[in-house]
Amino acid sequence: MTLLLENVTKRFGEHTAVNNLSLEIPGKEIFGFLGGNGAGKTTTFRMILGLLDKSAGNISWNGEQINYGKSNMIGYLPEERGLYPKLKVKEQIIYLGRLRGMGKQEIVSELEKWLERFKVPEYMDKKVEELSKGNQQKIQFISAVIHKPKLLILDEPFSGLDPVNVEMLKEAVLDVKDSGTSIVFSSHQMDHVEEMCEHLCILQKGKPVVQGALREIKRSFGKKNLIVHADGSLDFLKEFPGVVSYKKVMDGCKLQIKDEEVSQEILQALQGRGFIRKFELEEPSLNDIFIEKVGASYE
Numbered sequence: 001m002t003l004l005l006e007n008v009t010k011r012f013g014e015h016t017a018v019n020n021l022s023l024e025i026p027g028k029e030i031f032g033f034l035g036g037n038g039a040g041k042t043t044t045f046r047m048i049l050g051l052l053d054k055s056a057g058n059i060s061w062n063g064e065q066i067n068y069g070k071s072n073m074i075g076y077l078p079e080e081r082g083l084y085p086k087l088k089v090k091e092q093i094i095y096l097g098r099l100r101g102m103g104k105q106e107i108v109s110e111l112e113k114w115l116e117r118f119k120v121p122e123y124m125d126k127k128v129e130e131l132s133k134g135n136q137q138k139i140q141f142i143s144a145v146i147h148k149p150k151l152l153i154l155d156e157p158f159s160g161l162d163p164v165n166v167e168m169l170k171e172a173v174l175d176v177k178d179s180g181t182s183i184v185f186s187s188h189q190m191d192h193v194e195e196m197c198e199h200l201c202i203l204q205k206g207k208p209v210v211q212g213a214l215r216e217i218k219r220s221f222g223k224k225n226l227i228v229h230a231d232g233s234l235d236f237l238k239e240f241p242g243v244v245s246y247k248k249v250m251d252g253c254k255l256q257i258k259d260e261e262v263s264q265e266i267l268q269a270l271q272g273r274g275f276i277r278k279f280e281l282e283e284p285s286l287n288d289i290f291i292e293k294v295g296a297s298y299e
């Protein structure tokens, strides 16, 4: 159950949107596909699904080419949501489910389950245009999973959702994964990726700048975060050897330090300067890693 991208390139005229991208995406887990605006995520998804021709390279799922239009094994939540506003939710999902080879009874019974789960059973007979954007997104998600795909591609599934709905959808995505579906999703929200993915790739100008197992990526990043809340000024830590960055926060500061040893030196230096209320060493967040790896190229 591996999704394999080998030397995949996509050019739009002079512009190279995806540049010789090679990735092995393990099956039966959730893979995070990250990158700044215009990094090439959606273009890659469209090529994976066979909706866009590659300029070069090869993509396969378990050794076979993917054709989204003809396959019942794949689910896709596109970035630009594409429901028919005038159709009722039920009509819409029946239409899409039939395209995926399902019978009407089965579709309606699955749809009922999903609407119950999303706490909106009354939407069955509502027109899509009557629903809020966030609730339309739930329906679009249902349309991507109704046929229980083996491979699910979610382009920004959580954008525009309120925190309660984000949690609801996250749980649904995790359950779909537990049922054996391989999921690839893109997001600009690093905390979602940290919570859900074992492996990930950060794309920048069509090329991966970071890829691999999240745990390993964090470990090899080296730097740690140190949060200090203490009485008195902590400004001296700006110039402290081994401090890579200094950010003032309420009640203290958040530092990025070269390694754990620096934290011990800082602890010593703080002795006698005032009461220490918090001294916490943390792993770097995916947000820190993203900002360093992707942010540098914005400058």
Ligand SMILES: Nc1ncnc2c1ncn2[C@@H]1O[C@H](COP(=O)(O)OP(=O)(O)OP(=O)(O)O)[C@@H](O)[C@H]1O
Binding pocket: 012, 015, 017, 035, 036, 037, 038, 039, 040, 041, 042, 043, 044, 079
């Ligand atoms: N049909 C097209 N014609 C020309 N250029 C395109 C086309 N589609 C995408 N691009 C360009 O390819 C690059 C990658 O776009 P893509 O939509 O894949 O990025 P993305 O990573 O999904 O971005 P975002 O996070 O903003 O959605 C961008 O520079 C974009 O302008």
